[in-house]
Amino acid sequence: MIEGVIIKNLKKFKDERGWLVEIFRDDETDFRLKMNYISMTHPGVVRGPHEHVSQSDLFVFIGPGEFRLYLWDNRKTSKTYKQEMQINGGEKNLISVVVPPGVVHGYKCISNCDGWCINLPDKLYAGKDKKEEVDEIRWEEKEDSPFKI
Numbered sequence: 526m527i528e529g530v531i532i533k534n535l536k537k538f539k540d541e542r543g544w545l546v547e548i549f550r551d552d553e554t555d556f557r558l559k560m561n562y563i564s565m566t567h568p569g570v571v572r573g574p575h576e577h578v579s580q581s582d583l584f585v586f587i588g589p590g591e592f593r594l595y596l597w598d599n600r601k602t603s604k605t606y607k608q609e610m611q612i613n614g615g616e617k618n619l620i621s622v623v624v625p626p627g628v629v630h631g632y633k634c635i636s637n638c639d640g641w642c643i644n645l646p647d648k649l650y651a652g653k654d655k656k657e658e659v660d661e662i663r664w665e666e667k668e669d670s671p672f673k674i
Contacts, residue, residue: 527598527628528605531556532612535587535619548585548621549645556583556623558645565641566590566634572642573631574664574672580648582624584632586614590640592632595674600627615640629664629672 531554537544549558566572568590576599586592594612598605614620615636624630634640651659664670 526605527596527608527610528600528603529623529625530596530610530628531623533621535585535621537587537619546587546619548587548643549583554623556581557647558583559647559649561643561645563641563643565639566592566632567639568634568637571631571633571665571674574629574670574674575631576629576662576664577626577648577660578662579626580646580660581626582630583621583645583647584614584624585621585643585645586640587619587643588616588641589636590634590638591615591617591636592640592642593635594622594632595630595672596624597629597672598627599629603627629662631665631672631674633674 535546537546592615596610598608600606651657664672
């Protein structure tokens, strides 16, 4: 495990109408979301890796599709500095994952179908009214990046 990363197994509640998955509860964490979005990723496609200076992400993988999430602790003051981990999430393993600032992260769609990922970050993208600098270090754009997917 990487210090500060929170992985939660999610549960599907099924009945004759279909199903429901509770993805976030304010009473279970100190994490406070500011916005949310859903992305679709084609099979074999990678998003990231990148990291944030002050933003935390709450990723939710419940399907459709399957993903492999890659994490690297890049915080020199962390007990788990330079530690790496991978976890699969999606239809077969419903999870949410809080990724704190300084943890490099990226994911790959490993299913044969398009995959959906929900993200509930604790900061607004590009700040209020999208007038601030984006909080991202885009390791995927650096040829000498030590973080490879």
